[in-house]
Amino acid sequence: MSENIIVKVEDLTMAYHDKPVLWDNDVNIVENSRTAIIGPNGAGKSTLLKGILGLQKTLSGTVEIMGKSVKQVYKKIAYIPQSNSVNWDFPTTALDVVLMGRYVHLGWIKRPKKKDIEIARNALHKMGMQDYAKRQISQLSGGQKQRVFIARAIAQNAEIYFMDEPLAGVDKNTEKVIIDFLKDSQKQGKTSIVIHHDLNTLADYFDHLVILNKRIIAQGKMSETLTQANLDAADMGGGFTIAAM
């Protein structure tokens, strides 16, 4: 079976304060996969996502998404940052945040139309958040905030989702909603790339894996990549054994 590569990263090196965080990485993300990125703390997982998306400077390397540059296909890319990366006291409602997903298609100056609001409402509904549309975002729980972020990505109607630890600090219910959403998106032909931290659920939730510790340790199909040897090589083996799964 031949696999299409939807995100192709070559020779990516990134630094923070002249101190390299990522060394010369080649990453290939398979189209229509649910790919997890794992690695110990400080492995550069978030940095890798930001580098791919052009949100942080890279020292070397090229990134191709669907064979083009990020700037050419930005409408098809949804980025869901760590939820603590924004100001949740911002005076705005859940629906309004979701509506921002539509801005991508509106471009400069144009205002959202009725149809956009309709799409945003449906996206909230898909996340089970329809009753919270008019709530100020500061009044949402951690899980609800994450659902709002994902609803924003749904409203954007992207092809590829980049998610930075979407399951961090969310309740069990939200975790299920998010994983169902990923599986559902896959059925619709979409690709998701997710930073994940729970090795116990890894094989259940995802079908492809990238193991990172400043360099790519291993990448590929889950069954072939999630091995004790690879985890040990990434300094993640301690206290965890594959057999325990």
Added chain:
Amino acid sequence: MIYQNLLLTKISDFLNYNQQMLLTLIVTGIACSILGCFLVLNKLSMLTDALSHSILLGIVLAYFVTKDLNSPLLLIGAGIFGVFTVYAIGLLSKTRLVKNDDAVGIIFPLFFSLAVILISTFARNVHLDTDIVLMGQVIMIPLNNMTVFGVELPKALFYMLIILLINLIFVAVFFKELKVSSFDPEFATLAGFSSGLLFYGLMTLTSFTAVAAFDAVGAILVIALFVGPAASAYMLTKSLKKMLLVSIIFSMLNSTLGFYLAIVLNVSISGMIAVITGMTTFMTVLLNRQGIITAIYLRHKNRKEFRLDLLIMHLGNHEDQEDAEFELGFATIKDHLSWERETTERRLNRLIDQGFVQRNHEKKIFCLTEKGRLRYDMIKVDYGM
């Protein structure tokens, strides 16, 4: 005389000196606060401090070129210099050798003191002294007139009206872009809205607003006008449009109250408005929805609501079970929640009034309505069950 009046409308025919001053202050306040909202949201309020001081150097440098204190080029030069200040602060903090706050604290005292030295060395006879720089000269506003399109009005009022108009247009046209880039800059950048472009757009207007306002109200009040009303509105509102509106209301209130108090007490007008701005902001700290006094009120209200939620939970939990008829009778509800007979009655009635609960007269039990069941599901989500 009549002929002349037909050609020339004098604003002094409609408004006395006090009213002209107040109108100018209000227009200035509104122009500042609508930009101030975005500065506060982007945590840039300290930049207004830097701007309002360092533009003095811009004014001085522009004066050396034009040799004319009344030239509009002075305003333009100072405005551009303000943008340069922001840029310089950005550059310095980008070296990562100093933090952004520190960069602000390094650049603006440098520029401000350079300006003071330049004035005291080369322009002793120019009418620019430190009192005026800090506190402005509100009292002079009605004495400095100009004629535009056959209307004679204070120069400061005219400039501020133009600035207000530009600011309003900027915020109205780029409302969506400013909102998304203030809330989530990375998302905005990825969505094709360059946050750098919006940032320098905002800073350019802030700079020109500060320059125009500086002349009338001085460096200290400019900061208060930018930050105070916006910070108050931030604490009180849950949408950006309302925040803008509330900040305008605060600004008008502060200016009016401060102005008349200053007249009555015969003190500095700018100073008094800055004091009132500080006080209303402090009041909102106490009274906003997360404020101290509000917290006490909400705790009381929440306790009440929590008990009603508890009742709904009880009804919801037992409704579909076999023991429903036993559990949902009045006496058992009362016993299980260990409430007084009267309180139980009152709370049940309250929920019936709100349409969450209905009486089943046949079985002599209470049960949830359709609306009550929705509320039950929401409570479960809210409390994470």
